[in-house]
Amino acid sequence: MSDLGSGTTENRSFAELVTHQRACRRFDAGADLPDEDVLTMITHATHAPSAENSQPWEFVVIRSIETRRRFGDIMSEAWAIGGADYVRQAAPPTVYADIEDGIAAGGLLTAPVVVVVCADLDRVAEPWSAASIYPATQNLLLSAAYLGYGSCLTTGLTTIFADQVRDLLSLPSTVVPMAGVYLGRAARRLGLPRRDPAATHMHRETYGNSWT
Amino acid sequence: MSDLGSGTTENRSFAELVTHQRACRRFDAGADLPDEDVLTMITHATHAPSAENSQPWEFVVIRSIETRRRFGDIMSEAWAIGGADYVRQAAPPTVYADIEDGIAAGGLLTAPVVVVVCADLDRVAEPWSAASIYPATQNLLLSAAYLGYGSCLTTGLTTIFADQVRDLLSLPSTVVPMAGVYLGRAARRLGLPRRDPAATHMHRETYGNSWT
Numbered sequence: 025m026s027d028l029g030s031g032t033t034e035n036r037s038f039a040e041l042v043t044h045q046r047a048c049r050r051f052d053a054g055a056d057l058p059d060e061d062v063l064t065m066i067t068h069a070t071h072a073p074s075a076e077n078s079q080p081w082e083f084v085v086i087r088s089i090e091t092r093r094r095f096g097d098i099m100s101e102a103w104a105i106g107g108a109d110y111v112r113q114a115a116p117p118t119v120y121a122d123i124e125d126g127i128a129a130g131g132l133l134t135a136p137v138v139v140v141v142c143a144d145l146d147r148v149a150e151p152w153s154a155a156s157i158y159p160a161t162q163n164l165l166l167s168a169a170y171l172g173y174g175s176c177l178t179t180g181l182t183t184i185f186a187d188q189v190r191d192l193l194s195l196p197s198t199v200v201p202m203a204g205v206y207l208g209r210a211a212r213r214l215g216l217p218r219r220d221p222a223a224t225h226m227h228r229e230t231y232g233n234s235w236t
Numbered sequence: 237m238s239d240l241g242s243g244t245t246e247n248r249s250f251a252e253l254v255t256h257q258r259a260c261r262r263f264d265a266g267a268d269l270p271d272e273d274v275l276t277m278i279t280h281a282t283h284a285p286s287a288e289n290s291q292p293w294e295f296v297v298i299r300s301i302e303t304r305r306r307f308g309d310i311m312s313e314a315w316a317i318g319g320a321d322y323v324r325q326a327a328p329p330t331v332y333a334d335i336e337d338g339i340a341a342g343g344l345l346t347a348p349v350v351v352v353v354c355a356d357l358d359r360v361a362e363p364w365s366a367a368s369i370y371p372a373t374q375n376l377l378l379s380a381a382y383l384g385y386g387s388c389l390t391t392g393l394t395t396i397f398a399d400q401v402r403d404l405l406s407l408p409s410t411v412v413p414m415a416g417v418y419l420g421r422a423a424r425r426l427g428l429p430r431r432d433p434a435a436t437h438m439h440r441e442t443y444g445n446s447w448t
Contacts, residue, residue, distance in 0.1 A: 038250055038382040042280045042375055063447075067434040068254045072374055073389050076327035076335070079432055084439045091441055110361075115288035123288070142443075149322075154366030155391040155415065159374035161367075162284055163254055166378070170250040177285050179367040194442040203367065220291055222279040227296045229303055230406040231354075235275075 041169050046217035048174025049126030051134040051208030061171050062137060065207070068167035069141075074156035080148035081160050084193050086138040091192065095140075095204065096133050098188045102180045103127045126206075132176060135206035139164065140181070140189065146198045157202045164205055174210035179203055253381050258429035260386025261338030263346040263420030273383050274349060277419070280379035281353075286368035292360035293372050296405050298350040303404065307352075307416065308345050310400045314392045315339045338418075344388060347418035351376065352393070352401065358410045369414045376417055386422035391415055 036044075066083050074080060086092055108128070112120050126132040141161050143153040161177060168175040181189045181201050189201045226235035248256075278295050286292060298304055320340070324332050338344040353373050355365040373389060380387040393401045393413050401413045438447035 036250075038248075038253055038378065039276075039280070041250055042379065043283050045283065047285055063434060063438075064251075066438055068251070070431050070434045070437065071255050071257065071429055073259055073377070075391065076323055077331050077430065078326065079437070082437050082439065082443070083434075084441070084443055085447070086441055088441050111288055114290065114361075119289050149326075151395055152391055155370055155373075155389070155394070158367055158370030159377070159389070162371035162374040163378075165285070165371070166250065166375075167254065177367070177371070179287065179364055182367070183363055192442075193439075194444060196443065199443065217283055218289065219282050222275060222282045222295075225282065225291070225294050226275075226278055227294065227405075229296070229298055229300050230404075231294070231296055231408065231411065232406060235297070 050131035055209035065167040069164040072159035075152040262343035267421035277379040281376040284371035287364040
């Protein structure tokens with residue numbers, strides 16, 4: 025078991041940090057997440073690469089409980105009208121239970137900060153927007169772990185609910201929400217992430233040619 | 237000036253690593269990049285989050301000079317028929333010059349290893365494939381920096397040239413190339429990445445509400 029997400033981890037190596045980082049869906053609602061740490065995480069996010077160094081990202085930082093509740097309502101609606109069915113079919117029961125706890129049972133609402141990561145399509149062509157936003161988003165998650173916070177990346181808002189998120193956050197028409205990142209101190213110790221051995225997804229020279 | 241990309245950096249903090257990581261487009265063609273380090277980088281890549289922990293990634297690791305040349309030819313063709321014009325219009329002259337050096341002047345061909353990161357659409361629905369692949373790709377770039385290598389993320393292959401890449405690497409029809417990552421020891425010391433101050437892209441509660 026790891027204590028990432030529930031304490032300071034600044035002396036950990038990158039290898040420890042990256043192999044322990046995993047989704048946190050229930051937070052210590054009373055623990056502080058100061059602006060200074062939010063700024064550090066987003067500074068780290070903006071050091072990711074982007075197409076032609078276009079830096080097309082915009083970060084909306086939500087602390088207000090009203091806005092977080094309304095954001096949660098949008099997620100809950102997405103869950104109710106099809107998200108739950110999709111996840112139940114796509115994921116093993118343990119993953120489904122964890123996501124359900126976050127969305128339907130209020131876990132994610134305990135996060136004191138939600139960062140909505142957006143792409144400004146005035147600054148990057150649409151085919152390259154995702155490649156310019158999700159690397160920055162991953163830096164944000166790793167930086168949270170580095171500073172001792174838990175985090176959860178959600179992308180349900182990128183589909184039919186994007187317009188509701190746009191209304192909620194007053195996003196201009198060219199600014200597209202790509203990720204909702206929940207941040208805070210983890211409510212409990214997080215286990216290690218479950219992953220296949222890397223070599224099972226590696227190919228030598230051409231697809232299907234075994235790595236080992 | 238930083239020496240990331242040209243030596244071991246395993247004792248650097250995450251904050252140093254993430255703020256120094258930047259694109260490297262010319263490598264020391266004689267320097268080795270052993271399989272062990274490739275496996276470490278891809279292991280780190282696979283610890284990124286993915287939709288419902290679907291882990292839809294596949295990594296094709298290219299060392300063969302013939303395949304690297306043919307891959308480079310595809311990139312050069314994309315550059316010639318429109319890529320150069322697009323980048324010239326979208327990016328400042330220094331960025332254009334750097335990309336041109338990599339693609340048109342053979343810089344990227346000096347990388348001893350190219351990893352093509354793919355999404356298997358049998359394992360993730362298309363709207364969430366990018367959010368499940370680019371975080372892993374960013375872990376790969378950071379891991380390269382951690383191990384003292386330079387790296388360059390390219391995504392030109394995701395468009396009309398995806399079919400040529402599919403042919404070259406024998407990708408099944410459900411496996412989509414999303415990124416070409418060049419890896420090796422940097423040929424020269426890399427400067428710090430140029431980035432806007434993070435706060436200029438941050439908003440409080442709603443878009444347009446200044447962070448500071």
